[in-house]
Structure formats: C-alpha cells, structure tokens
Amino acid sequence: MKNLKSKMILITGASSGIGEAFVHQFAELGANLIIAARSENELNNIAGTVKEKYKVACYPIVLDLSKENAAKELFEKINSLNLDVDVLVNNAGVGAIGKFEDYDLERYQSMLQLNINALTELCLLYLPSMKKKNSGGIINVASTAAFLPIPYSAVYAASKSYVLSFSESLFGELYGTNVTVTCLCPSRTKTNFAKNANSPFKTYESRPYDTPDNSAKVGINGFLKGKNTVISGPQKLLVTLLPRLLSRSRVIKLTSTQYQK
Numbered sequence: 161m162k163n164l165k166s167k168m169i170l171i172t173g174a175s176s177g178i179g180e181a182f183v184h185q186f187a188e189l190g191a192n193l194i195i196a197a198r199s200e201n202e203l204n205n206i207a208g209t210v211k212e213k214y215k216v217a218c219y220p221i222v223l224d225l226s227k228e229n230a231a232k233e234l235f236e237k238i239n240s241l242n243l244d245v246d247v248l249v250n251n252a253g254v255g256a257i258g259k260f261e262d263y264d265l266e267r268y269q270s271m272l273q274l275n276i277n278a279l280t281e282l283c284l285l286y287l288p289s290m291k292k293k294n295s296g297g298i299i300n301v302a303s304t305a306a307f308l309p310i311p312y313s314a315v316y317a318a319s320k321s322y323v324l325s326f327s328e329s330l331f332g333e334l335y336g337t338n339v340t341v342t343c344l345c346p347s348r349t350k351t352n353f354a355k356n357a358n359s360p361f362k363t364y365e366s367r368p369y370d371t372p373d374n375s376a377k378v379g380i381n382g383f384l385k386g387k388n389t390v391i392s393g394p395q396k397l398l399v400t401l402l403p404r405l406l407s408r409s410r411v412i413k414l415t416s417t418q419y420q421k
C-alpha cells in the first residue's frame with residue numbers, strides 16, 4: 161500500500177501515547193480513522209481535534225479490549241457503521257513491572273487477553289477481507305522486550321515475544337500478495353506505560369526515551385515499505401545485538417540488573 165489517502169484505519173489503544181501519535185500521523189496522510197480505547201473523554205477529544213484539523217472522518221468507539229469477547233464486539237460495532245477497514249493497527253497493550261508473584265492471576269489474565277488474545281482475534285477477523293481485496297494490512301505493536309528475556313517483566317515480555325513471532329509468521333504467509341503485516345517494536349518510549357505497569361523501580365523513568373511520534377512514524381514508514389519488523393528508540397541496536405554476542409545466561413543477568421539499578 162503506497163497511498164493511505166481516504167483509506168480506513170482502525171487503531172486500538174488510541175487515546176494516548178503511541179496510539180494517539182498513530183492517529184495524528186495517519187490523519188495527516190489523509191486517512192480516515194476508527195479509534196478505539198477505554199477512555200471516553202480522551203477518545204472523543206482526539207476525534208474532534210482530528211476531524212477539525214485534518215478534515216478526515218474519525219469514528220471513536222469506547223470499549224475495553226482486555227475483556228473477553230471485546231474484539232468481536234468491536235468488529236460488530238464497526239460492521240454496524242458499514243465501515244470497511246483497510247489497515248488494522250493493534251496498538252493496545254499493557255504491562256506489569258515487578259516480581260512475578262507481586263501480581264495476581266486476574267491481572268495477568270487481563271494482560272494476556274489484551275496483549276495476545278484480542279490482537280490475535282482482530283487479525284483473524286480482518287485479514288480475510290484484506291486478502292480478498294489483495295490490499296491493506298496490519299501493524300502489530302510489540303516491544304523490544306520481545307527480543308529478550310526480561311526479569312521483572314516476565315509475562316509482559318513473553319506476551320510481546322508472541323506478538324513478534326505471530327506477526328512475522330503472518331508476514332511469511334502473505335508473501336506474493338499486496339497485504340502485509342508489520343511488527344513495530346518500540347524501545348523505551350515516553351508514554352504512561354511505566355505508570356500503568358506500576359513500576360517500583362525509581363530509575364526506570366530516568367533513562368533515555370523515544371517519543372511516541374517517532375515510534376509511530378517508524379511503524380507507518382515500515383508498513384508502507386512492506387517491512388516485516390521495525391524497531392524504534394534508543395535501545396534498538398542494543399537489544400538486537402545482545403542475543404547474538406552474549407550467552408543466554410549473560411543476557412538474563414544483564415537485563416535483570418538494569419531493573420535493579
């Protein structure tokens with residue numbers, strides 16, 4: 161897909177951070193938008209701003225994708241509006257930072273429902289129509305945590321490893337078509353992630369950050385170029401080189417130490 165003008169883009173987790181940056185950048189390229197998130201006020205404010213500033217259509221849908229059957233509910237709501245999605249951006253996600261046993265099963269089930277189940281279900285719901293049209297595609301937002309074992313973010317890192325592997329596998333299935341799946345792996349980005357993940361580590365917020373705007377830009381550019389995986393942020397070279405240069409045990413010790421400093 162070389163031109164996004166008048167295409168319909170569905171973005172989840174669109175009320176802040178990288179999701180909000182995606183909204184503005186797609187709108188600037190002339191795309192119409194469906195934006196989904198839990199935060200009704202923020203979502204409606206963004207929709208109003210986008211429609212006024214960029215003169216594109218923007219449909220806000222308020223729902224919580226961490227709830228069971230929410231992905232199907234979103235799909236049905238969009239169908240009821242007679243909207244055809246050209247590009248799906250699975251951006252919604254959440255983390256939990258701390259010792260594995262610091263969180264209960266309900267928290268982990270909610271995280272996995274959002275980070276893995278809802279993402280997978282939305283891909284399954286929308287990919288067939290994209291293949292039928294032989295156009296469009298999907299951007300799945302993972303993390304540089306997908307490349308490494310991350311002590312004190314064990315479940316989150318594992319969920320993002322799933323997103324990376326799943327996305328690249330779908331990319332392989334789509335060879336020879338005009339439909340693509342791009343996995344965006346941001347490194348540390350200035351969003352509400354650490355706050356929402358209840359990080360107990362004081363130094364986490366003091367380390368170098370990328371901006372949501374740059375992360376979204378890298379994702380969109382990678383998608384338009386048909387790339388399977390793109391990485392953004394200050395740690396992008398480090399996380400890809402470490403597993404090649406060091407033993408697995410050494411990598412685990414290093415990543416563990418980074419949280420404890």
